[in-house]
Amino acid sequence: MKEVFSLLIKDSGLLWQGILQTAYMVSVSMLLASLFGIPLGIGVVVSEEGNILENKAINLILSTFINITRSIPFIILMVALIPLTRIIVGTSIGTSAAVVSLTIGAVPFIGRIVEGALKEVDGGVIEAAQAMGANPWEIISKVLLPEALPSLVLGLTITAISLIGYSAIAGAIGAGGLGDIAIRYGYHRFQTDVMIKTVVLLVVIVQIIQNLGTYLARRLDHS
Amino acid sequence: MIKINNLTKIYQSKDKQVVAFDNINLDIGEGEIFGVIGPSGAGKSTLIRCLNLLEEPTAGEVIIDGQDITKLSTYKLREARKEMGMIFQRFNLLKSRTVADNVAFPLEIAGKTKREITIKVAELLELVGLADKANNYPSQLSGGQQQRVGIARALANDPKVLLCDEATSALDPETTHSILELLKKINDKLGITIVIITHEMEVIKEICTKVAVLDKGTIAEHGDVIDIFTNPQAEVTKRFIERVINANVPEELLSRVTVANPDKGRLVKVSFIGESAAKPMVSELVHNFAIDANILYGNIDKIQGTPFGTLIIELTCENPSIIEDGINYLVEELEVKVEVIENEGSVLSSN
Ligand SMILES: Nc1ncnc2c1ncn2[C@@H]1O[C@H](COP(=O)(O)OP(=O)(O)OP(=O)(O)O)[C@@H](O)[C@H]1O
Ligand SMILES: [Mg+2]
Numbered sequence: 001m002k003e004v005f006s007l008l009i010k011d012s013g014l015l016w017q018g019i020l021q022t023a024y025m026v027s028v029s030m031l032l033a034s035l036f037g038i039p040l041g042i043g044v045v046v047s048e049e050g051n052i053l054e055n056k057a058i059n060l061i062l063s064t065f066i067n068i069t070r071s072i073p074f075i076i077l078m079v080a081l082i083p084l085t086r087i088i089v090g091t092s093i094g095t096s097a098a099v100v101s102l103t104i105g106a107v108p109f110i111g112r113i114v115e116g117a118l119k120e121v122d123g124g125v126i127e128a129a130q131a132m133g134a135n136p137w138e139i140i141s142k143v144l145l146p147e148a149l150p151s152l153v154l155g156l157t158i159t160a161i162s163l164i165g166y167s168a169i170a171g172a173i174g175a176g177g178l179g180d181i182a183i184r185y186g187y188h189r190f191q192t193d194v195m196i197k198t199v200v201l202l203v204v205i206v207q208i209i210q211n212l213g214t215y216l217a218r219r220l221d222h223s
Numbered sequence: 224m225i226k227i228n229n230l231t232k233i234y235q236s237k238d239k240q241v242v243a244f245d246n247i248n249l250d251i252g253e254g255e256i257f258g259v260i261g262p263s264g265a266g267k268s269t270l271i272r273c274l275n276l277l278e279e280p281t282a283g284e285v286i287i288d289g290q291d292i293t294k295l296s297t298y299k300l301r302e303a304r305k306e307m308g309m310i311f312q313r314f315n316l317l318k319s320r321t322v323a324d325n326v327a328f329p330l331e332i333a334g335k336t337k338r339e340i341t342i343k344v345a346e347l348l349e350l351v352g353l354a355d356k357a358n359n360y361p362s363q364l365s366g367g368q369q370q371r372v373g374i375a376r377a378l379a380n381d382p383k384v385l386l387c388d389e390a391t392s393a394l395d396p397e398t399t400h401s402i403l404e405l406l407k408k409i410n411d412k413l414g415i416t417i418v419i420i421t422h423e424m425e426v427i428k429e430i431c432t433k434v435a436v437l438d439k440g441t442i443a444e445h446g447d448v449i450d451i452f453t454n455p456q457a458e459v460t461k462r463f464i465e466r467v468i469n470a471n472v473p474e475e476l477l478s479r480v481t482v483a484n485p486d487k488g489r490l491v492k493v494s495f496i497g498e499s500a501a502k503p504m505v506s507e508l509v510h511n512f513a514i515d516a517n518i519l520y521g522n523i524d525k526i527q528g529t530p531f532g533t534l535i536i537e538l539t540c541e542n543p544s545i546i547e548d549g550i551n552y553l554v555e556e557l558e559v560k561v562e563v564i565e566n567e568g569s570v571l572s573s574n
Contacts, residue, residue, distance in 0.1 A: 128315035131275055131386075132329040132376075133304035142328065146319040222360035223318040 041114020157213025
């Protein structure tokens with residue numbers, strides 16, 4: 001009994017640090033990516049043909065940007081971004097360095113998710129707002145975003161979970177976090193128990209985020 | 224209030240063009256409840272959407288309260304739209320907002336203060352009979368209740384015009400009736416001009432004062448509802464009217480009724496409007512002419528409170544010429560329309 005317990009807490013300091021690093025990478029890149037990704041998604045939708053701010057050129061530019069960046073595998077994006085990362089955070093390794101590539105990788109991801117969520121909004125409701133004399137900004141802020149909120153929350157939940165996965169990949173090139181621990185201890189040093197613990201932790205964290213997101217989306221959904 | 228001049232809408236796609244309607248002229252007076260009816264694809268929805276420029280007309284003018292809205296800047300157009308309410312077939316409420324917040328939406332757009340909004344919303348919900356549902360979400364309401372919210376929302380900025388695009392088409396007959404009653408009450412109380420698009424003659428019959436019949440992108444005829452109903456000219460109008468006023472006797476009835484003794488009897492179809500309906504037609508025939516009048520079929524309806532109907536009467540008398548006198552009496556004295564029905568159901572008009 002005592003042995004089992006000591007086995008469980010053996011690496012707790014290390015694992016706790018891993019959790020904090022993962023949480024840091026995911027939350028900061030999530031925040032930064034939303035800051036750019038949400039406007040990007042809105043821009044793609046409203047500039048579409050027949051939409052409230054129709055603009056073919058802008059629509060083409062934005063959707064091409066999303067398509068291209070979305071099609072680059074994350075591991076390659078990360079390597080390709082090393083020079084940029086050096087400029088921004090001064091180093092290409094560590095959690096802060098990972099945040100740069102995670103953010104840039106997540107921007108088009110969020111853009112696409114926002115685009116999908118906003119397109120689900122009933123065109124009739126937008127038309128009703130137009131008939132009431134709402135301007136494009138009012139339609140975006142009072143109709144599109146609030147009406148799409150439940151899908152947006154679900155989409156951002158998926159993004160956060162994907163970022164946990166990507167942060168583990170980033171761990172492979174020395175970014176820290178749970179992925180880094182799993183690779184260093186489990187793969188290089190054959191400490192299977194550490195690897196199992198990190199895997200269990202990752203599963204638990206993903207579950208918590210998913211359930212939280214689903215719960216929130218359901219609370220917000222009045223349809 | 225609304226003047227439509229030479230309005231044309233053509234949908235242009237790459238390889239073909241669809242003419243939704245062509246060169247429409249209409250004059251809708253202040254305080255009228257103006258109905259536009261027509262078969263599917265006639266261009267009704269396109270027409271009403273051109274009235275607030277949700278759809279941009281290809282040519283022509285839409286003059287609302289003296290102002291040609293097709294010539295307004297984007298900003299001015301938005302301001303003009305705040306003076307017009309619109310309700311929709313599928314209600315188009317925001318599902319993320321409560322009933323009260325849905326009604327508040329146009330007030331927010333118009334830049335009203337929180338205090339003004341609270342007062343106005345309560346007033347509007349009272350008007351449409353939904354004060355107790357203020358904090359419910361649209362998904363918790365029935366279709367009829369959702370349309371009431373739509374109406375409250377459309378009235379929020381005290382518009383001069385209310386546009387209704389198939390506002391009752393998604394509702395059952397009873398709910399339709401109650402929504403139409405509400406629109407009528409609003410028209411009475413607020414004097415607001417209402418334009419109603421519908422494919423149901425019931426709707427026209429129940430509340431409209433004026434009607435235009437749209438068919439294949441042109442106006443087949445228009446005028447007072449009572450005139451159009453009692454004296455339809457266009458084929459399409461007749462078809463619509465038949466659907467609500469059974470002026471046409473059911474086929475199987477016609478094939479069944481044959482006068483017992485063709486020499487001494489006549490089968491007539493009597494159509495009447497207004498006052499004459501109240502007159503004791505049958506008893507006068509019996510008393511003044513000693514004609515036996517046997518009602519085989521009857522149908523009475525009301526348009527805007529005016530009775531309107533059809534009777535199929537079998538007239539029998541020993542002397543056939545007296546029957547002719549009786550028919551003449553009906554036509555001349557009672558001012559009803561009489562048609563003599565030959566056997567096998569064909570109708571011979573006698574006047
Ligand atoms: N966006 C559009 N692009 C191309 N053609 C259109 C468009 N909207 C409508 N039309 C065409 O214009 C014509 C009139 O359509 P409209 O929707 O106004 O008819 P309607 O009288 O409202 O019919 P319904 O009773 O079925 O609603 C139809 O032939 C339709 O196919
Ligand atoms: Mg229509």
